[in-house]
Amino acid sequence: MNPAQRNRTAALLKASGYEDSPALTVQSTDGEIPHGRELSFAWLTGTVMTGLTSVLLMGAALYVSFKGQDTFSTAYEALQIVAPQPDTVTGIKAKTHRMRPVAQTRSELEIVEASIRESVDGRDMIRKQPFVRIRATLATAATALSDDVPAYDPVAILDSNAPIEGADSGLAANTQIYGADVEGEVSIRLAALPATLVPPRLISDRSAAEFARATVENLFGEGDYEALAYADTGQRLRELDTPRDGQLAGVVENVTAVPKTTTAEDAGLGRTERILTMRERTPLADTLSRNGFTPQMVAAVSATLRNILPTLDMPSGARLRILFGPSRVADSLIPYRLSIYFHDNAANIDKHAATVALTDRGSYVLGLAPPDIEFPEEDTEEINVNNLPSVYRSIWETARKHDVDDATTSRIVAMFAYDIDLTRKIAPGDSIEILQTAPNAEGRKDLLYVALKLGSTTREFYRFRTNDGTVDFFDTEGQTGKRFLTRRPVEGGGxxxxxxxxxxxxxxxxxxxxxxxxxxxxxxxxxxxxxxxxxxxxxxxxxxxxxxxxxxxxxxxxxxxxxxxxxxxxxxxxxxxxxxxxxxxxxxxxxxxxxxxxxxxxxxxxxDPLSVKLPRDKSLPASAEQAFEQTVAQIKDLMQRDPAPVTVAAIMGQNSRS
The missing domain is CATH 2.70.70.10 (Glucose Permease (Domain IIA))
Structure with a gap:
C-alpha cells in the first residue's frame, strides 16, 4: 500500500468513528486517567463460567426431555430432598391425565388339613394330612421374579403336559377324605355284622304318629308346632333384580381397559405402587424376595436398614409401600423405593419407620417419607395398563411368588395352552387357585387342582388316576385340556x-x-x-x-x-x-x-384358528365317571375348608400372606 492509499484509508476510518488508541492492557489504568482499554481476568473468567454452566443445565434438561425420566436420577423424586408439598391439579393435568385404578390383590397361601384314608399293607389307615392351598390374583406387573422364565414355545408346552406314567404315581396324592376328623392314626378293620344282631328302632310308631298329627294340625293353623311342608317359611328367596349390599347384582359387560393416549416414546412400562400388610411377624427379606427384589437388592436394602431399625423382622400390622418403575436392562419392573410403616396400637395410626430409594448407581440409600396416604385394609396395587403382562408371564410371576416349583408351573401353563391365547394381556382381577399336597421328605409337592379365572370364565382341572395307573388332569366333564391341534404351530408362537x-x-x-x-x-x-x-x-x-x-x-x-x-x-x-x-x-x-x-x-x-372349538385329545371312559366325580367332590371339599390352626411358617418356612 502506497502512502496515498494509506492516508485515504486512515481518513475513511476516522470518518467512520474509529480512532488510533492504545492497545488492550491488563493494568487497571494507563496513566492518570483510564482510557477504557483495561482487560479484567475476573470478568472474563466469570463470563466463561456462566456460559459453561448455562450449556450444561440446558443440555441436562434436553437429555431428560428426550430420554425420559427413568434415565435421570431416581433419587430426586424418591428421596424427597425438599419437603413434600400438597398435590395441586392444574387444568391441563386434569384434562390429560386420569387417576390410575387401584385393585385389591389377593395372595393367600394356607394349610388345610383333612383325615385321609389309605391302604397300608392290606389294612385301612386313617391319618390327618395337610394340603397347601393357594388363592391369588394374577400378577398385574412383571418383576425380576419372572425375568428368566422359559420363552413361550407351544411345542415345549406339549412335552410339559404329558400324562404321568407309573403305577405308583398317584400314591403321594391321596385325596380319599374320611368323613370324621381324627387325631394321629387310626386303623380300620371291616367285618360282617352277625345275623343275630337286630338294630334298635330309632323312631317308634307312637312318635311317628305324633309327628304326623302335629304337622297336619299346623297346616290348618291349629296348635303351636311348626313344620316345613311345601315351601320355606323363612325369607331366604330374593328377586334377581334386588340390590345386594347397596350394589346392583350383575357383571359389567362390553367394557375395555385401555391406556390414555400417549406418544409412542412414552407407551412403555410405567410406575406403579404396591401396598402390603404383614399379617404376622415376618422376616423382611422373605417378603422382599417374593415381591420383585433380587438377592442383591435384598442384601443392599437390608444393609441400609440395619443402621436405623433395631430388627429386620416386620411385626404384625406393619405396612410396606413399594414403588416400582421400568428397568433399563430388562422388560420388567424393578423396585425404586421401599417405605416401611409400623402400626401404633395406642394411637391407632401407622407411623413411618424408614424409606430406602434406588440411585442411578444401583445402590439403595435412606430417604424421606413419601407423601402420606390412607392405608387400605386389604393389599392393593395400582393398575397401569402398560404394565399388564401376558397371561403366560403372569402365571409364572404369581407361581414364583408363592414358591410353586417350575416343573409344576410348566404343567399348569400347558393345561390351558389349548383353550387360551397365553400371549394376550391379563385383565385386573384375573385369578388362580392351586391345591397341592404338603412337601414330602424330598420337598416335592404334587399338584391336585388348578383353576384359572380370566374375566368371567373359570377353567378347572382335577388330578385323577385312571385304572391303568396313569395320572392326568381333567375338567369337570372328564376331558383333558389338550386339543388334538395346536393353534400357533411355530417356534415361540410367533x-x-x-x-x-x-x-x-x-x-x-x-x-x-x-x-x-x-x-x-x-x-x-x-x-x-x-x-x-x-x-x-x-x-x-x-x-x-x-x-x-x-x-x-x-x-x-x-x-x-x-x-x-x-x-x-x-x-x-x-x-x-x-x-x-x-x-x-x-x-x-x-x-x-x-x-x-x-x-x-x-x-x-x-x-378361525384362534376361536374354532377343537375336539379334545382324551376323555375319561364311562367306567371311571363315578370315581372321578368322587375325586372332584373331595377336592372341592378341601378348597372350601377353613385353614388349619397351623402357621404357614411351621410347615413351609413362609409366614407372610404377602
Missing amino acids: RLSSRYGYRVHPIFKTRRLHSGIDLAAPRNTPIYAAGDGVVERAQWVSGYGRYVELRHVNGFETAYGHMNKIADGMKPGTRVRQGQIVGYVGSTGNSTGNHLHFEIKVNGRTV
Missing part, C-alpha cells in the same frame, strides 16, 4: 400380525377374506405340524409360495404357507406327528414379510 376375516389385502389393496392367521417370525424359524396327520400337498402354490397341507381325522385339515423351505421328507402320503417340523418361516408367494400363514379347514371350509 407374533400375530393378521387375524382371520375380511381385510384390505396389503398387496392388491382390495377387500377380501383372509382365510387364516399370520404369525410373524424371523426367517427360517421352524414350523411344526399342528397335529398328527398325513401330508396332502407339499409344493409351490400360487400366492401361498412354498406350501404344505396336512389331513387330520374327523374332517380337519391344516395348511402352512409362505415357507422359505419345506422340510425334508415332506411329500404326499407321509405321516407326521404333532410337533414334527414341516417347514421354515419365509416370505415366498404374495407376502410382504417373513411370516407363517396358518389355516384350519373343517370339512373343506376355513375357520
